[in-house]
Amino acid sequence: MGELELIEYIRGLAAEGAPAWLEVGIGDDAAVLRVGAGERVLATTDMVVEGTHFESGTPPEAVGRKAVARALSDLAAMAARPLCVVAAVQFRAETDPGFCRRLGRALWEASRELSAPLVGGDVVGGAGPLSLTVTAIGLPGPAGVVRRTGARPGDLVCVTGALGGAMRGRHLSFTPCVAEALWLAERFDLHAMIDVSDGLSTDLLHLARASGLGLTVRADCIPVHPDVVALGGEGAEGDERVRHALNDGEDYELVFCLSEPEAKEAARSGVLGTAVSIIGTARRGSRSFVVWPDGRREQLRGEGWQHLVA
Amino acid sequence: MGELELIEYIRGLAAEGAPAWLEVGIGDDAAVLRVGAGERVLATTDMVVEGTHFESGTPPEAVGRKAVARALSDLAAMAARPLCVVAAVQFRAETDPGFCRRLGRALWEASRELSAPLVGGDVVGGAGPLSLTVTAIGLPGPAGVVRRTGARPGDLVCVTGALGGAMRGRHLSFTPCVAEALWLAERFDLHAMIDVSDGLSTDLLHLARASGLGLTVRADCIPVHPDVVALGGEGAEGDERVRHALNDGEDYELVFCLSEPEAKEAARSGVLGTAVSIIGTARRGSRSFVVWPDGRREQLRGEGWQHLVA
Structure with missing residues (x-):
């Protein structure tokens, strides 16, 4: 049973009767909750585990920062502003106190660097590998939240930056595209957006499924x-280079859908010094494809990262 | 290095410059965030780990419910109303899919039973023991939030229900005292409150330290x-029976401080069918004591549950 299957299963249960205050529930990058008179709050939770998301021996500074940055990337994907984070850490019982202290400091410093101060936490000693769960709380940006669901046939699919090979080190050092998302949301009518965490192929399929359409991307x-x-x-x-870009994952770039004129404008302007590339189109249909330079049209499969549950 | 030491360390870092929107940060049962025009939101995160908080072989229904109930108990301790939860689950990679599905359903059903629907999550397969991190989001009750910090000299210390021996099964089946806390907060001027999770001794010391005073409790x-x-x-x-009540922990009852007349009234009325006991007094000073029936006065030490980090 893969991660996605389990999340789909729970989502099916949750769809039965969503409360009125729940604007966005399970199935997007973050939940959107209505609180009080017109305020909205976003929440998203994300776990990193030694041996799965970082290697044993990774400095605690890099581990703590990655845990915070990953959660904030989910807020960026909704064009939200981070407010704060809470973090739960599970150490091996025999962990050196100096390591614990360095990790605690790293969480705090990363949370401050990334404008989402740590406001609470939990610490547990256990038998298992080091793991950190960071829950990020955010507020909608000035232009509101952007979901995965709003792509329209005829939209162009855009991506920030460049993809693939993040395991060489970028997966530990990236900065979540919060500023880029807010900048885009203020200037363009973003129909749909997601961050590239599982891998471009998998994340494109998330977006396509959520929007109820098919995507065709051009490999070149x-x-x-x-x-x-x-x-x-x-x-x-x-x-093979393109397959890395499609499937490696952990790029934490933004994929978004715009009308054709707006996409072309975004590709001309870039975003805050980062390139924007038009990589494909959205159309009616349920299947998505990659078109290779030799004309081969291959069905897009989610070959990005899946945390295998069984 | 114990859990408390690490939390104290991070708290020290965080105390340097708290943002204006942060009404309560690290060091209480939940953080309190001001959002928009006068709204307040609470957030608290809590991890349960196989082998530490529940035994291997515990049915997934009990594990999922405990994970949700523990996080909500922290909201109860602030007299807050739960709004929703997000959950991150780490399975052993080889876990049976049927178990995963049962745990997913358990999280969803417990979240609904306890009036805090699951609105998001993360699932990771790893090498370690099963662990669940639940972050609860809440809203202040009608009477506002109650902190650990407001106990006053002369207050009486009260506790709901009865304590000790929760490892016999109550630690899996308890219902967090959300309704009880809201009921108390509407009727009384609660000066300070905490839930009994680590153990009465440890949690009394948390409250005493946060309020800057000493407590004297009567063993009998x-x-x-x-x-x-x-x-x-x-x-x-x-x-030895009293030592169990002091130190076993995982009772998830409420400890709170009231003026003497209000404490006596609460002890008379109970709360929604649960007894309220007056167990001690607050006074100036930095040390806390237990007075035994033979007159021995013993310094209160935090001998409750500590998740050992090293």
Whole structure:
């Protein structure tokens, strides 16, 4: 049973009767809650586990920062402003106190650097690998929240930055695209948005499914990160480079859908110094495709990261 | 390094410059955030780990419910109303899909039973023991939030229900005292409140430290749960029974401070069918004590549950 299957299962249960204050529930990057007279609050939770999201021996500073940054990337995907985070940490019982203190400081410093101060937490000693769960609380940006659900046939699919090879180190050092998302949301009518965490292929499918349409992406338009070439080996050549960009994941870039004129404007302007690439189109239909330079049209499959549950 | 030490360390870092919107930060049962024009939102996060908070082989229904109920108990301690929860689950990679589905359903059903629907989550497969992190979001009750910090010299210390022996099963089946806390907060001027999770001794010390005073509790006034007698053995006799009530933890009852007349009224009325016991007094000073029936005055030490980090 994969992560997605379990989330789909719970989502099915939750869909039965959503309360009136729940504007967005399970199935987007963050939940959107109405509180009081017209205020809205976003919440999203994200776990990183030693051996799955970072290697043993990774400095605690990098681990703490990644845990915070990942949760905030989910707020960026909704074009929200981070307010704060709470964090739960599970240490191996035998962990050196100096390591614990460094991790605690890292969580605090990352939360401050990324404008979402740590306001609460829990610490547990256990038998298992180091794990951190960060829950981020946010507020809608000035232009409101952007969901995965609003892509329209005829939209162009855009992506910020370049993708692939994040395992070379970017997965620990990225800055979530909060400012970029807010900038885009103020200037454009973003129909749908998601962050690239599981991998472009998987995240495109999330967006397509949520919007109830199909996407066609052009392999030669997908911006490949120099880290892919740096990986070396067979994967650093030709189509394999694009497959890295499609499937490696942990890029934490933004994928979004705009009308054709707006997409072209975004591609011209970029966003805060980062390139915006048009990689495909949205159309009616339930299947999504990658078109390769030789004309081959291949069904898009979610070959990005899946945390295997069984 | 104990859990409390690490939390104190991070709290020290966080105290440097709290943002204006942060009404209550690290160091109480939940953070209180001001959002928009006068709204306030509470957030608290709590992790349960197999082998630490529940035994291997515990049915997933009980595990899921405990994870939700624990987080909501922290909202109860602030006299807040739960709004919703988000949950992150770490399974062992080899976990049976049927177990995963039962746990997912349990989280959803417990969240609905306890009036805090699950609105988001994360699922990770890893090498370690099963763990669940639940973050609860709440809103202040009609009478506002109650902190740990407001106890006054001369206050009487009260506790709901009876304590000790929760490991016999109550730690899995308790209902957080949300209704009780709201009821008390509407009728009384609660100076300070905390829930009994780590153990009465440890939680009394949390409250005393936060309020900057000392507490004196009378051993013979501490309500001992019948589960302690049912434990049998030497612990089921005399003073040892009271030590169970002081130190076992996971009772999820409420400890609160009221003026003397209000405490006496609360003890007379009980709360929604649950007894309220007056167990001690607050006074100036930094040390807290237990007075035993033979007149011995023993310094109160936090011998309750500590998740050992090292």
